[in-house]
Amino acid sequence: MKRRSVAGAPAASALAEALVVGAHGRHVVIECADGQRLLAHSRGKKSACVVGDRVRWAPAGDEAVVEGLLPRRNLLMRQDEWRTKSFAANLDRLLVMLAGEPMFSESQLMRALIAAEDAGIEAVLLLNKCDLPAAALARERLAPYRAMGLTVLETALKADPEAARAQLAPVLGGHTTLVLGPSGTGKSTLINLLVPEAAAQVGEISQALNSGRHTTTTSTWYWLGEQATGQAGQDGPAAARGAMIDSPGFQEFGLMHITPERLATLMPDFRALLGGCRFYNCSHRHEPGCAIRAAVESGAVSAQRHRLYEGLWAELETGQRPG
């Protein structure tokens, strides 16, 4: 397969650091400190790099070879029966986009939040399409999430883009945010609003990866705001600018990497009650003297979340049993 550099050959020099802005199998697009983008390949058998990774690289003809992966702060992943997929690494935040139309799935939301909690990444919810009547029901369904301390932002990206921009720019600026959400919720609208030349940014990456597609098939890095000019703040251009990573995969969010016994520790409303059950190894499903089930009875914990928890438990338990 022919590989080529995106913006000219790298100068031969000592191993430099770069940021992974696109990845497809063993092919990655890296962005060097000066903004130059190169197609690189990793040496390992497995594709170890994901978007958001920082790597050390060496020139290899007019391409680059990834020689090493710098330690990750975190990694958000999902895992089904067959495979593990990584969304991105080194995230400051997960932004889950939801809407009333199409009505979001609470199961998908819960899975994303559990995975983020497991990876140690703060999650923020964004309810979009608030100009539509269905937003009222969506807002209601999000009450337990607000009650457990999550920030729920509200926008009408299409109907009132300027208000949305004013609200979101301070939240996203200076941070690396992974954006996840079901199709039709407004992810593209969000990216087009906040990312200058979004089409060009993604086009450059997919062209380099030779995918020839402009639809998102893997995670893609988008710089926010203006191109860094070198006089960025003392934390460096990335910190001054912030970035969004767009990832597919919200729809099939497997949690097979999490044991059922850990689920409750990754759900803030359940976690707050742990220790109150009669049995130290309570599964919070059928045991007498369960503090979480008592809270469901009294209405302090959402019955729907408890139902979804039971379903997830069964899924993770079965998934771990071969055959």
Ligand SMILES: Nc1nc2c(ncn2[C@@H]2O[C@H](COP(=O)(O)OP(=O)(O)OP(=O)(O)O)[C@@H](O)[C@H]2O)c(=O)[nH]1
């Ligand atoms: N009423 C209303 N419609 C919106 C809003 N934001 C986006 N839309 C519309 O919703 C539809 C889906 O928006 P997209 O931005 O394409 O959604 P997406 O999440 O990227 O969807 P996929 O491309 O399928 O992944 C489009 O027709 C948008 O114009 C909003 O705030 N209010």
Ligand SMILES: [Zn+2]
């Ligand atoms: Zn219990």
